[in-house]
């Protein structure tokens with residue numbers, strides 16, 4: 001592993017991300033020191049900047065698989081880069097300027113690898129082998145270090161870093177997922193390595209559970225011996241994505257989410273339906289695994305609504321049942337895929353504010369205290385933005401950002417492409 005020698009001067013970094021909920025750009029201005037076990041992050045400012053509504057609608061349409069032209073894609077890419085650059089400018093108001101930006105961008109497509117991509121790699125994919133074309137690499141005169149290529153994953157985050165660097169005058173690291181995907185990994189989840197250094201504990205095993213549009217977990221064993229090798233991470237399945245879509249469906253888009261889970265709390269989960277939904281293949285795939293709105297999106301909710309017809313559920317019961325699905329997929333995946341249940345669960349992401357969801361998760365795992373990362377000093381709303389600031393900082397220091405046990409990649413890699421900012425000064 002890497003030296004724990006302190007970097008002398010704190011680096012001021014901006015982390016930017018819009019996640020799978022597409023609810024806006026999370027921006028975090030942080031000061032970072034250290035490298036691994038000595039890594040320290042101070043949050044100076046955190047803010048969510050909503051997308052202009054028409055841009056959000058376009059992004060959601062693209063995420064839902066709507067066909068668009070390359071010209072339209074270019075337009076959306078630029079609009080996202082502009083919105084991210086504006087967020088970076090706004091978050092610095094009243095503060096000393098940052099010297100680095102880590103921009104995740106906006107995921108518009110994510111396809112996990114089939115059986116781990118390259119032969120030299122090795123992990124399981126999402127089991128949709130039948131739909132993909134197997135292909136051969138072009139024949140060259142030079143031997144390639146690959147015996148039999150299998151389809152790699154593919155992931156696309158837009159809002160190009162070079163434009164953000166140009167607009168802000170700040171060096172920007174972006175496109176974090178592609179290097180891990182290229183060597184056969186899932187390119188996700190990437191936050192577990194940051195969680196490891198910011199949230200692991202000397203004696204406790206912890207699960208850091210993000211509940212965004214999609215849920216993902218980092219299992220952090222107690223920080224001793226070969227603990228880093230024992231870390232696990234994967235996407236647990238739907239977080240708020242189906243719930244948000246159901247609220248929009250039930251309110252004719254007047255509401256976008258169930259604030260604090262109040263509506264769902266007034267209903268009762270339909271347990272036979274949850275049991276039926278839990279038979280879905282994704283929940284039984286062993287990690288590492290990743291997913292997105294491609295699976296847990298509009299079409300999935302429509303199937304859920306059709307399944308629910310047989311039970312004649314009220315709106316509140318439907319939301320309670322979808323909330324139960326999210327809680328149950330998290331609890332079941334811990335029981336099925338972890339060596340032991342954790343001593344503590346630390347929630348983050350917007351779903352950590354859903355009190356009913358939190359309560360349901362607690363009752364499904366009664367022996368494990370469920371709290372938020374706020375309670376151990378790391379802001380639960382901005383943890384992902386903070387993580388991309390750290391990943392950019394690691395990229396600059398030449399420190400890898402992926403954890404092979406979480407992404408399924410065969411080895412560590414440097415994550416992110418660096419777009420330098422050119423401060424052009426005209427001298428006579």
Ligand SMILES: Nc1ncnc2c1ncn2[C@@H]1O[C@H](COP(=O)(O)OP(=O)(O)OP(=O)(O)O)[C@@H](O)[C@H]1O
Pocket residue numbers: 018019020021022023210211212213214215239240244257258259260261348349350351353354355384
């Ligand atoms: N007070 C609240 N009560 C209930 N749900 C909430 C609350 N605040 C936020 N949420 C939920 O959290 C979602 C946004 O979460 P978050 O910003 O963490 O997702 P994301 O980062 O876009 O997703 P991902 O982590 O999958 O990339 C909202 O769409 C909503 O469903």
Ligand SMILES: CC(=O)N[C@H]1[C@@H]2OC[C@@H](O2)[C@@H](O)[C@@H]1O[C@H](C)C(=O)O
Pocket residue numbers: 019020107109110155187188189190191192212213214215216234235290291292384
């Ligand atoms: C492709 C993509 O954007 N994946 C996201 C998504 O949102 C949650 C979950 O699915 C997670 O694996 C990942 O994001 C976080 C930031 C990660 O990489 O750790």
